[in-house]
Amino acid sequence: MVGEKIKEFREKKGMTIIELSNQSGISKSYISSIERGIQENPSIQILDKLSIALGVALNQILECNPNIDEEWIRLVKMAIKEGMTKQDFLEYIQFFQFKKRNTDRV
Known part of the structure; x- marks a missing residue:
């Protein structure tokens, strides 16, 4: 889905993968993949570039989820800047789910 959106925007701009690569600093083979x-x-850093x-x-x-607004994106960027990894984020979600399950029991 994300790849389709990138390709759609790139083609609308009349850009080649090489031009997008040069402007973004992302390798053309990675963009192609x-x-x-x-x-x-x-990663969100790649998508941002x-x-x-x-x-x-x-x-x-990221239009595949209309609930993602600019505030969410800003928060994710801030977390990444502070050193949060995908694994950290997944662990936080698991902790949140655990906490919610235990709170719901009471």
């Missing part, structure tokens, strides 16, 4: 769905989970190079908001690329 995202567009073809081989790389299904690129691509969105800037394409001149679109990051949430337009």
Whole structure:
């Protein structure tokens, strides 16, 4: 899904993968693998660089979930900047689910 959106925006801009690569600093082979769905989970940093190079908001690329707004994106970027990893985020979600289950029992 994300790859399809990137390709759609790139083609609307009349850009080649090489041009997008040069403007974003992301290798053309990696961009190609995202567009073809081989790389299904690129990092938010990669998607942010691509969105800037394409001149679109990051949430337009992540349109697959309309509940993601600019505030969520800002919070995720802040967490990444502070050093949070995908694994940290998954562990937090698991902790939150555990806490919620135990709170619901009371």
